[in-house]
Amino acid sequence: MATLxxxxxxxxxxxxxxARQGALPPMTEEEPLVQAPDSPRQVSWYFNDxxxxxxxxxxxxxxxxxxxxKPFTCEVKNYFIDQRLYKIIAYVSYDEGGRKNRxxxxxxxxxNNAEALASGxxxx
Amino acid sequence: xxxxxxxxxxxxxxxxxxxxxxLILFLPVTQQKVRPPSEQAVxxxxxxxxxxxxLNTDLRLARQVQVQADxxxxxxxxxxxxxxxxxxxxxxxQVRNQPAYVFMSGLKSGSFFRGQLLxxxxxxxxxxxxxxxxPFFTSFSLRGGSQ
Numbered sequence: 001m002a003t004l005x006x007x008x009x010x011x012x013x014x015x016x017x018x019a020r021q022g023a024l025p026p027m028t029e030e031e032p033l034v035q036a037p038d039s040p041r042q043v044s045w046y047f048n049d050x051x052x053x054x055x056x057x058x059x060x061x062x063x064x065x066x067x068x069x070k071p072f073t074c075e076v077k078n079y080f081i082d083q084r085l086y087k088i089i090a091y092v093s094y095d096e097g098g099r100k101n102r103x104x105x106x107x108x109x110x111x112n113n114a115e116a117l118a119s120g121x122x123x124x
Numbered sequence: 125x126x127x128x129x130x131x132x133x134x135x136x137x138x139x140x141x142x143x144x145x146x147l148i149l150f151l152p153v154t155q156q157k158v159r160p161p162s163e164q165a166v167x168x169x170x171x172x173x174x175x176x177x178x179l180n181t182d183l184r185l186a187r188q189v190q191v192q193a194d195x196x197x198x199x200x201x202x203x204x205x206x207x208x209x210x211x212x213x214x215x216x217x218q219v220r221n222q223p224a225y226v227f228m229s230g231l232k233s234g235s236f237f238r239g240q241l242l243x244x245x246x247x248x249x250x251x252x253x254x255x256x257x258x259p260f261f262t263s264f265s266l267r268g269g270s271q
Binding site for chain 2 (some may be wrong): 001
Protein backbone atom coordinates (compact mmCIF):
# COMPACT_ATOMS: atom_id res chain seq x y z
CA MET A 1 0.00 0.00 0.00
CA ALA A 2 2.85 2.39 0.84
CA THR A 3 4.35 1.74 -2.61
CA LEU A 4 1.04 2.58 -4.29
CA UNK A 5 0.74 5.79 -2.28
CA UNK A 6 4.31 6.84 -3.09
CA UNK A 7 3.68 6.08 -6.76
CA UNK A 8 0.57 8.28 -6.67
CA UNK A 9 2.48 11.20 -5.11
CA UNK A 10 5.39 10.89 -7.54
CA UNK A 11 3.14 10.62 -10.60
CA UNK A 12 1.15 13.66 -9.46
CA UNK A 13 4.43 15.58 -9.14
CA UNK A 14 5.38 14.53 -12.69
CA UNK A 15 1.90 15.40 -14.01
CA UNK A 16 2.24 18.86 -12.42
CA UNK A 17 5.70 19.31 -13.92
CA UNK A 18 4.38 18.42 -17.39
CA ALA A 19 1.15 20.41 -17.17
CA ARG A 20 3.01 23.57 -16.05
CA GLN A 21 5.80 23.33 -18.63
CA GLY A 22 8.55 22.20 -16.29
CA ALA A 23 7.47 24.04 -13.13
CA LEU A 24 8.61 22.43 -9.92
CA PRO A 25 5.95 20.51 -8.02
CA PRO A 26 5.24 21.73 -4.48
CA MET A 27 7.52 20.56 -1.70
CA THR A 28 5.52 19.38 1.29
CA GLU A 29 6.29 18.44 4.86
CA GLU A 30 5.17 15.14 6.35
CA GLU A 31 1.38 15.35 6.20
CA PRO A 32 -1.52 12.88 6.43
CA LEU A 33 -3.17 11.47 3.31
CA VAL A 34 -6.71 11.83 4.62
CA GLN A 35 -8.39 14.19 7.02
CA ALA A 36 -8.87 12.83 10.53
CA PRO A 37 -11.83 14.42 12.38
CA ASP A 38 -9.79 14.63 15.59
CA SER A 39 -6.68 16.16 13.99
CA PRO A 40 -6.07 19.71 12.78
CA ARG A 41 -3.25 18.58 10.46
CA GLN A 42 -3.90 19.44 6.83
CA VAL A 43 -4.00 16.78 4.15
CA SER A 44 -1.00 16.59 1.82
CA TRP A 45 -1.47 18.55 -1.41
CA TYR A 46 -0.58 15.33 -3.22
CA PHE A 47 -3.74 13.70 -1.87
CA ASN A 48 -6.19 16.45 -2.72
CA ASP A 49 -8.28 15.98 -5.87
CA UNK A 50 -8.40 12.28 -5.14
CA UNK A 51 -10.76 9.76 -6.71
CA UNK A 52 -13.10 12.52 -7.83
CA UNK A 53 -13.10 14.41 -4.51
CA UNK A 54 -11.38 17.79 -4.77
CA UNK A 55 -10.63 18.42 -1.06
CA UNK A 56 -9.44 14.83 -0.59
CA UNK A 57 -11.51 11.89 0.57
CA UNK A 58 -13.46 11.57 3.78
CA UNK A 59 -14.67 8.43 5.46
CA UNK A 60 -18.14 8.71 3.96
CA UNK A 61 -16.81 9.09 0.40
CA UNK A 62 -14.76 5.91 0.02
CA UNK A 63 -14.60 4.13 3.40
CA UNK A 64 -12.31 1.28 2.23
CA UNK A 65 -9.81 3.68 0.69
CA UNK A 66 -10.08 6.12 3.59
CA UNK A 67 -9.17 3.51 6.21
CA UNK A 68 -6.44 2.02 4.04
CA UNK A 69 -4.80 5.42 3.63
CA LYS A 70 -5.26 6.67 7.17
CA PRO A 71 -2.09 5.13 8.68
CA PHE A 72 0.19 6.82 6.14
CA THR A 73 1.84 10.20 5.86
CA CYS A 74 3.52 11.72 2.80
CA GLU A 75 6.38 14.13 2.28
CA VAL A 76 7.68 15.31 -1.10
CA LYS A 77 11.01 17.02 -1.73
CA ASN A 78 12.73 18.37 -4.84
CA TYR A 79 16.51 18.27 -5.04
CA PHE A 80 18.51 20.35 -7.50
CA ILE A 81 20.90 18.21 -9.54
CA ASP A 82 22.02 20.29 -12.50
CA GLN A 83 20.98 23.46 -14.33
CA ARG A 84 17.80 21.99 -15.77
CA LEU A 85 17.64 18.71 -13.95
CA TYR A 86 16.22 17.93 -10.56
CA LYS A 87 15.11 14.96 -8.55
CA ILE A 88 11.69 14.50 -6.95
CA ILE A 89 11.52 12.17 -3.97
CA ALA A 90 8.18 11.05 -2.51
CA TYR A 91 8.43 9.63 1.00
CA VAL A 92 5.60 7.63 2.57
CA SER A 93 5.81 6.79 6.27
CA TYR A 94 3.79 4.51 8.52
CA ASP A 95 4.04 2.87 11.92
CA GLU A 96 4.35 -0.89 12.18
CA GLY A 97 4.67 -2.60 15.53
CA GLY A 98 5.76 0.63 17.18
CA ARG A 99 8.48 1.25 14.60
CA LYS A 100 8.36 3.97 12.01
CA ASN A 101 8.93 2.74 8.47
CA ARG A 102 9.66 5.04 5.57
CA UNK A 103 9.51 4.18 1.89
CA UNK A 104 10.56 6.46 -0.94
CA UNK A 105 10.38 6.59 -4.72
CA UNK A 106 12.40 9.06 -6.76
CA UNK A 107 12.47 10.32 -10.31
CA UNK A 108 14.72 12.63 -12.29
CA UNK A 109 12.87 15.30 -14.27
CA UNK A 110 13.83 18.46 -16.12
CA UNK A 111 12.56 21.80 -14.91
CA ASN A 112 12.56 25.42 -16.00
CA ASN A 113 12.82 26.97 -12.58
CA ALA A 114 15.53 24.85 -11.03
CA GLU A 115 17.33 28.07 -10.07
CA ALA A 116 14.55 28.90 -7.62
CA LEU A 117 15.02 25.53 -6.00
CA ALA A 118 18.79 25.96 -5.86
CA SER A 119 18.34 29.17 -3.91
CA GLY A 120 16.04 27.47 -1.42
CA UNK A 121 12.73 28.85 -2.69
CA UNK A 122 9.86 26.39 -2.36
CA UNK A 123 7.23 26.35 -5.09
CA UNK A 124 3.82 27.11 -3.55
CA UNK B 125 44.06 -2.74 47.05
CA UNK B 126 40.71 -4.51 47.54
CA UNK B 127 37.87 -3.48 49.82
CA UNK B 128 34.47 -5.18 50.49
CA UNK B 129 33.17 -8.42 48.96
CA UNK B 130 32.59 -7.37 45.31
CA UNK B 131 35.47 -6.44 43.06
CA UNK B 132 35.12 -4.11 40.08
CA UNK B 133 35.48 -7.05 37.67
CA UNK B 134 32.61 -8.93 39.34
CA UNK B 135 30.47 -5.79 39.29
CA UNK B 136 31.05 -5.30 35.54
CA UNK B 137 30.41 -9.00 34.97
CA UNK B 138 27.06 -8.79 36.77
CA UNK B 139 26.16 -5.66 34.81
CA UNK B 140 26.97 -7.35 31.50
CA UNK B 141 24.92 -10.45 32.39
CA UNK B 142 21.98 -8.23 33.40
CA UNK B 143 22.17 -6.27 30.13
CA UNK B 144 22.36 -9.44 28.01
CA UNK B 145 19.44 -10.97 29.91
CA UNK B 146 17.38 -7.83 29.38
CA LEU B 147 18.20 -7.81 25.67
CA ILE B 148 17.23 -11.48 25.27
CA LEU B 149 13.89 -10.83 26.99
CA PHE B 150 13.27 -7.57 25.11
CA LEU B 151 13.89 -8.80 21.55
CA PRO B 152 11.04 -11.36 21.33
CA VAL B 153 8.64 -8.81 22.80
CA THR B 154 9.40 -6.27 20.06
CA GLN B 155 9.42 -8.92 17.31
CA GLN B 156 5.98 -10.19 18.34
CA LYS B 157 4.51 -6.76 17.65
CA VAL B 158 5.32 -6.94 13.92
CA ARG B 159 2.77 -9.33 12.51
CA PRO B 160 3.36 -10.62 8.99
CA PRO B 161 0.54 -9.93 6.51
CA SER B 162 -2.04 -12.70 6.12
CA GLU B 163 -1.72 -15.22 3.27
CA GLN B 164 -4.78 -13.70 1.62
CA ALA B 165 -3.33 -10.19 1.82
CA VAL B 166 -0.05 -11.41 0.27
CA UNK B 167 -2.00 -12.93 -2.66
CA UNK B 168 -3.72 -9.61 -3.29
CA UNK B 169 -0.43 -7.74 -3.08
CA UNK B 170 1.14 -10.08 -5.65
CA UNK B 171 -1.76 -9.40 -8.04
CA UNK B 172 -1.40 -5.67 -7.39
CA UNK B 173 2.30 -5.81 -8.20
CA UNK B 174 1.60 -7.37 -11.62
CA UNK B 175 -1.15 -4.88 -12.36
CA UNK B 176 1.00 -1.91 -11.33
CA UNK B 177 3.80 -2.99 -13.68
CA UNK B 178 1.37 -3.46 -16.57
CA LEU B 179 -0.43 -0.14 -16.05
CA ASN B 180 2.89 1.68 -15.68
CA THR B 181 4.09 0.35 -19.02
CA ASP B 182 0.84 0.97 -20.92
CA LEU B 183 0.24 4.47 -19.58
CA ARG B 184 3.85 5.57 -20.02
CA LEU B 185 3.57 4.80 -23.72
CA ALA B 186 0.04 6.22 -24.07
CA ARG B 187 -0.63 8.82 -26.74
CA GLN B 188 -4.39 8.91 -26.20
CA VAL B 189 -6.52 7.95 -23.22
CA GLN B 190 -10.28 7.67 -22.88
CA VAL B 191 -11.48 7.53 -19.30
CA GLN B 192 -14.92 6.20 -18.38
CA ALA B 193 -16.16 5.43 -14.88
CA ASP B 194 -15.47 1.69 -15.27
CA UNK B 195 -13.11 1.50 -18.23
CA UNK B 196 -9.91 2.99 -19.56
CA UNK B 197 -8.81 2.83 -23.18
CA UNK B 198 -5.15 3.53 -23.83
CA UNK B 199 -3.71 4.00 -27.32
CA UNK B 200 0.04 3.94 -27.85
CA UNK B 201 2.11 5.58 -30.61
CA UNK B 202 1.50 2.62 -32.90
CA UNK B 203 -2.27 3.09 -32.62
CA UNK B 204 -2.74 -0.16 -30.70
CA UNK B 205 -5.66 0.24 -28.27
CA UNK B 206 -5.54 -1.46 -24.87
CA UNK B 207 -8.74 -1.63 -22.84
CA UNK B 208 -8.84 -1.94 -19.05
CA UNK B 209 -12.30 -2.71 -17.78
CA UNK B 210 -14.13 -3.52 -14.55
CA UNK B 211 -16.94 -5.95 -15.33
CA UNK B 212 -18.99 -8.25 -13.07
CA UNK B 213 -16.48 -8.19 -10.23
CA UNK B 214 -13.45 -8.76 -12.48
CA UNK B 215 -10.73 -6.48 -13.73
CA UNK B 216 -9.63 -7.24 -17.28
CA UNK B 217 -7.10 -6.07 -19.83
CA GLN B 218 -7.83 -6.54 -23.50
CA VAL B 219 -5.64 -5.78 -26.49
CA ARG B 220 -7.53 -5.38 -29.77
CA ASN B 221 -8.95 -8.64 -31.20
CA GLN B 222 -7.40 -10.73 -28.46
CA PRO B 223 -9.22 -12.46 -25.62
CA ALA B 224 -9.41 -10.43 -22.41
CA TYR B 225 -6.91 -11.27 -19.68
CA VAL B 226 -8.53 -11.30 -16.24
CA PHE B 227 -6.11 -9.63 -13.82
CA MET B 228 -8.23 -10.30 -10.77
CA SER B 229 -11.75 -11.22 -9.75
CA GLY B 230 -13.65 -10.95 -6.47
CA LEU B 231 -13.84 -7.17 -6.66
CA LYS B 232 -16.57 -5.02 -5.18
CA SER B 233 -15.85 -2.06 -7.43
CA GLY B 234 -13.40 -0.74 -9.99
CA SER B 235 -13.18 2.91 -11.04
CA PHE B 236 -11.02 5.22 -13.13
CA PHE B 237 -10.61 8.93 -12.53
CA ARG B 238 -9.05 11.81 -14.41
CA GLY B 239 -7.68 14.58 -12.17
CA GLN B 240 -9.88 17.67 -12.07
CA LEU B 241 -6.94 20.00 -11.46
CA LEU B 242 -4.43 17.90 -13.40
CA UNK B 243 -6.26 16.21 -16.31
CA UNK B 244 -3.03 14.43 -17.31
CA UNK B 245 -3.19 12.35 -14.12
CA UNK B 246 -5.18 9.10 -14.28
CA UNK B 247 -6.09 7.24 -11.08
CA UNK B 248 -7.28 3.68 -10.66
CA UNK B 249 -9.24 2.40 -7.66
CA UNK B 250 -10.11 -1.27 -7.12
CA UNK B 251 -11.93 -2.41 -3.99
CA UNK B 252 -11.96 -6.16 -3.24
CA UNK B 253 -15.06 -7.96 -1.92
CA UNK B 254 -12.88 -9.24 0.93
CA UNK B 255 -12.96 -6.48 3.53
CA UNK B 256 -9.62 -7.68 4.97
CA UNK B 257 -7.85 -7.15 1.65
CA UNK B 258 -6.36 -3.71 0.97
CA PRO B 259 -7.79 -1.67 -1.93
CA PHE B 260 -5.66 -0.87 -4.96
CA PHE B 261 -5.28 2.83 -5.53
CA THR B 262 -2.60 4.67 -7.42
CA SER B 263 -2.11 7.13 -10.27
CA PHE B 264 -0.23 7.51 -13.53
CA SER B 265 0.85 10.66 -15.33
CA LEU B 266 0.39 10.78 -19.09
CA ARG B 267 3.68 11.57 -20.75
CA GLY B 268 2.68 11.22 -24.38
CA GLY B 269 5.09 8.32 -24.76
CA SER B 270 8.05 10.62 -24.04
CA GLN B 271 9.39 8.97 -20.85
